[in-house]
Every structure is written in C-alpha cells, then in structure tokens.
Amino acid sequence: MTTLAPTPTAPRSGVSFGGILFSEWIKLMSLRSTIWCYSVLVFLTITLALLFGSTISVEGAQFDAAGEQALAVQAATLSVGISQLVIAVLGALVITGEYGTGMIRSTLTAVPTRLPALFGKVVVFGVVTFLISLASIVVAALLTAPLLAGNGIEADLSDPAYWSALVGAAGYLALSGIFATAIGTIVRSSAGAIAIVLGFILVIPTIVQVFALITMQEWIANLSAFLPSNAGSRMYAYVAESGATDPLGLGGLVLEPWQGALVLLTWIAGLLVLASVLLKRRDA
Amino acid sequence: MIEAVGLSKHYGATKAVDDITFTVQPGMVTGFLGPNGAGKSTTMRMIVGLDRPSAGQVTVNGKRYAEHRAPLREVGVLLDAKAVHTGRSAVNHLRAVAATHGIGRSRVDEVIALTGLQSVAKKRVGGFSLGMGQRLGLAAALLGDPSTLVLDEPVNGLDPEGVVWVRNLARHLASEGRTILLSSHLMSEMAQTADHIIVLGRGRIIANAPVADIVAMSTGTAVTVRTPDAAKLTSLATRDGVTVTATEPTLLVVNGLTAPQIGELAAKEGIVLHELTPTVGSLEDAYMQLTADDVEYRSNNGGF
Structure with missing residues (x-):
C-alpha cells in the first residue's frame, strides 16, 4: 500500500471507442448467462437441423428445384424461431443486468458521455451474436445437406440465394438481440424488457393475424408484414427468381428479404433513438 | 479541486440539494457530514455526472466531469x-472498467494487491461480504490513479484493520496533493481523518470549516462536577446562560461556567467537591448541535 503511483512508463490514455468495445467484450464474455445463451443457440441450431434432415420424408410430394432449396434453408434455420427468444432474453440482460445490479453506475462513470457505452454494447453484442449464429447455421447446413440428400432433397450449395438466406437468418438473430437491448435500455428492468420483447415476437403478431382473419381486411394483413418479427423473418426466407410467396396465406403484402431487413432496422433505429435520449437525460 | 456553485437537485417538491456552493481543496481530506437524507450522496453523484443538477453546476479541476x-x-x-x-x-469487473481508458492489466493487478483482494479476485462478486465489496469499490476508484477521490462511506462494513487502512490511505493520498472528499457516519473516524469538514443538513450547508473550528463551535464547554451537595450547587450556579443537568444524584454537568469559576463558587459557599472535570467538546457534540434542527429521520428516544 506504499506505492500508489502508476508505472511511469504507461501513457495517460483517455476514453476511446476502441477501449469501450474491449470493455464491452470483457463484460459480455465474463458472465455465465452469455455462455449459457450462446451454448443453447448453437445446440438448438445444429440439433434441430439434424433432426429435420434425418426425418423429413418427401415421398409422394413433388418439389421443383426452388422448393428443394427452400426446404434445405428451412432445415438449417429451423431453430431460429426458438433461438430468437434466447437471444432476445440475452439482449435484454446485456443492459438490464447492469441496471439490476448497479453496474450501470460504474459503466456511466467510466464513460460519462453515455452514448458511446450504449453503442459499444450494441456493436459488440450484435457482432458476436451474428458471428456465432452464422457459424452454427453454416455448420448445421453442411451437416444436414448429406442427410437431406439421403431423403431425396438435393441442396444446391452453389446457389447464392441459399447462402443469402442463411446469412439473413444470422442477421435476424443479431437484430432481434439488439431490438431487445434497445427495449431494455428504455425500460431498465429485466422482467419488463423481456415481457415487452416476447410480446412483440409472440403475442402481437398472433393478435394481428387473428384480426386479419376475422375481419378479412387486407390492410390489417399488410400491417402484420411490418411487425418487427414478421418483417425480420423475411430475412431468411428462400426467395428464388420466381419471387416471394405469401407465407401467411392471407393475401397480404409479402416483403422481399432486403425490405424485411429494412423494416426491422427502422424499428431498431427508432427504439435506439428513444433509448439514447432517455439514457442521456435520466439520472443513473 | 472540486467546485460547486449554486448546486441544486430537486425531486418534485423535495429539495434533496438546495443551492449549495463549496470548494474542496487539494492536499487535504475534506469530510462530508450530515444526517441521512441531507444530500451527501446526491451531491457526490452530481460531481461524477450520474445525477443531473436541477440548477447550478459542479466542476472537477475546472471542467465538468463528463468533459474530461x-x-x-x-x-x-x-x-x-x-x-x-x-x-x-x-x-473481470476491474478489467472491464480499466479497458474503457486503455488502462492495462498491470494496473488492475496493482489495485487488487493494494486493496488486499488477491485471494478473492477470481471469485464472483455476488458472494462478497460488505467489506470485500467496499475494497473492490476502492480498487475501482484507484484504477486511474486519479488526482481527486470522492468516497461515499468508504469504511462502511470494513473491519477495524480496514478502517485504519482507509484512514491511512486517505491521509497518504492527501499528502501527495490529491483532493479527497469522503463522507462517513463514524464521527470519531472523521475527526481522525479529515482536515476540513462540510456539514450538510436538509440539502443546505450548515457549516464549512476546518475540523478544529467545527469542534470549537460546540457551544459552552461542559464541566462535570461530582458533589454530595448537588442540590445546593445547582441552585447557586443556575442563572442566565448557565444550565445544570443532574445525571446522577451526586453528578452534575454544568454548561456555561468554566471549571475555575465553579471551583471558586464552591469554595466560597463551602460546598465539597469530589470531582471537577472540564470536558472538551468533541466533533460529535459539535455535529449533533449543528444538525439538531436538520435531522430528517429522527429516532424517538422514548418519551421525548
């Protein structure tokens, strides 16, 4: 306790965005919840794809090439519907865990301008989630292709639309996580953020769909296409040259994958603007 | 150096901090005293930009904290x-905080050693005792080798060895020319650690002076008198500006007279004294008198 002076060789460095990214990387990787969530993601992606590939039977059904590709994409991305819940929970916890424990005070004392801390968090969590999702989806696709072939479905791995659907699935998972982080920053509570995000993914689309079916109003079906999870799920739809097909069978609007991504990105941008304003203004 | 000018924090109609102006000088330990709810923690949070002032501003070394x-x-x-x-x-907590400023692993290990956390450094913080948590908080505060330290209740939960360590650390850091602002409820601890005291009550500054001056504010040094003739001495001594309180049948506490005055009075009246002890006012006495009107959460001492 006698020596307090720092080693004189070290330069007196200040806050940098690179430093913030490294800090957020350390924070993300030093919690058990992160390791658990990503393990579940990898396990689900590969296991469900293998199950699908080994059990699917197309006897008696006739598929064209596009249909077979769509099935191959479905095999590799079958887990996305469940994985997005896992990633959404993790995305919320990334920020609400800091509010719940008080860590946010350390974070905002180290980065008192605040917004770089939020965006550092979003970048690190988004990139890590994207890369882990993409790796596990690609592994799932490669492992599943021979199983599908054994069941009469020949996936054409040289088809760019096939790969862009897989990349889209990983992108969708990363964006659903960031969506949850933005909600978490706004409401600052784990339970509240998770409830809202699950409501967006599971409850609201169902309610809108029921209304569309009851009323048979086309504008409600069209509205449904712009909900974050519905728009986002278009990111991993296999779209052959023949164009997109109507997934809900409601005769409503069908977004192209890039349009779906754009709609989801708009939602996230709006939420992040609100989150930024609140983060900047509120006492911590 | 910390400079607050017209600093205020209102929560609705409640004025947690009400237009306070003060300067915390480098090279000494400044103690922040006040009852619960006086605004000490809110003021400290405003210094580091966690709470936004409702009015006024506070700067550290000439700039607002967030501008550094x-x-x-x-x-x-x-x-x-x-x-x-x-x-x-x-x-990992310390590494994450250090990383934002490009502070390396060697400094993290230094502050861990400095605060005596080596044996628990790799354990999860959730299992820490209050004292270990305080040591980790101090380690984080020291990471940047800062010229100013703001410590809210730093000895809270520490064992006696830890209390002495924090005292020596604060004194040592001040001797290096750093600015130290610390709050504590332990008055005896504050008397030994601080050079200067700022007393807050209900969000306002009640006193802002060197420790010795604060102690001197303790009005009327008391004198303890033990005499078998307590009733007679009481009636003789009691007059304007003098209060005599009997704490036991033969023990009186006299405020407003010096020990020689009481001795001479007793000699003149032929009263036997068994004890005549002037008691010097303590920081605690001074503090209690200063904040008597400003305690927001008062415990009811049965019957009063």
Missing part, C-alpha cells in the same frame, strides 16, 4: 450503492 478526456484519471469514485455486476469476478 480521461474522467477516471481525474476522479475516482466510490458510491454508497453497489455498482458492480454480481455475476462477474472482481478481476
């Missing part, structure tokens, strides 16, 4: 509330 390029190197802060994720180990 390397805030952790200017100000180290220990807040009374927990500020650590319970699921993370102590060393």
